[in-house]
């Protein structure tokens with residue numbers, strides 16, 4: 001009897017904790033939604049709304065338009081050396097957060113922009129709001145599955161062929177994309193990046209790179225900003241991607257929500273793809289101090305050295 005009532009009490013406590021957790025998550029989501037609506041209304045009233053950037057309350061991956069401007073300035077131009085007359089590919093372009101800024105940077109006569117993404121709503125938005133204003137900006141939907149962004153798609157990122165010809169681009173970038181993909185998928189995307197770049201073309205991609213410094217900082221304790229999910233940053237042990245690759249995740253049940261790769265592995269994946277890393281700029285995601293030009297994620301710039 002005593003044992004039975006003890007386990008009943010235990011179950012009750014578990015239920016109560018789960019209920020409390022659900023209520024906390026619900027409150028957080030409502031608060032986030034309210035903040036987004038408030039920011040949308042404020043921008044509209046003050047006339048600061050950029051018609052190429054989706055309203056925040058839509059929940060598309062372009063919540064912070066000012067970040068797009070910083071990425072262009074410190075990432076693409078300063079680190080990547082992007083020039084206005086270049087042919088540019090945006091891999092995992094979302095709703096065009098960076099494209100919106102590139103419309104003011106790329107030379108409409110000489111430069112060009114192509115972007116693709118797996119999220120139909122994001123591509124719809126970009127085609128309607130950006131291409132109609134800037135016809136040299138093209139967006140395409142990729143039928144590729146990502147558990148976080150396109151769970152209904154069936155295409156496989158590890159075999160997907162980018163819909164462009166060999167050597168078509170001077171510059172290809174992937175922002176906050178490989179933080180949502182597993183190593184064997186990233187391997188294919190880097191190979192495809194090398195294929196569509198001309199020899200000497202540059203690739204720029206962001207990652208969460210795990211190295212001894214990052215591990216030490218995470219162990220000391222990192223609190224994530226509200227916009228990045230909040231809470232303390234805790235990572236799983238190494239997980240297996242089922243193809244000989246390893247990665248870490250914040251939540252092993254939803255690995256694609258936040259994928260952390262070992263820096264050594266990312267170097268090797270670049271080499272195998274025929275991309276030689278020219279520079280790595282480390283970001284603040286793991287608790288590094290704020291530095292001028294440092295972004296949240298780590299940024300890797302590489303040059304296509306051979307025909308992959």
Ligand SMILES: C[S@@+](CC[C@H](N)C(=O)[O-])C[C@H]1O[C@@H](n2cnc3c(N)ncnc32)[C@H](O)[C@@H]1O
Pocket residue numbers: 061062091092093094095096097098116117118119122142144145146149150157174175176177180181
């Ligand atoms: C965090 S968002 C970043 C979007 C955009 N790069 C930006 O900086 O605003 C991640 C994006 O990657 C896209 N994505 C996820 N898996 C993809 C894949 N296999 N191929 C292309 N895009 C993908 C998602 O749909 C989403 O738009």
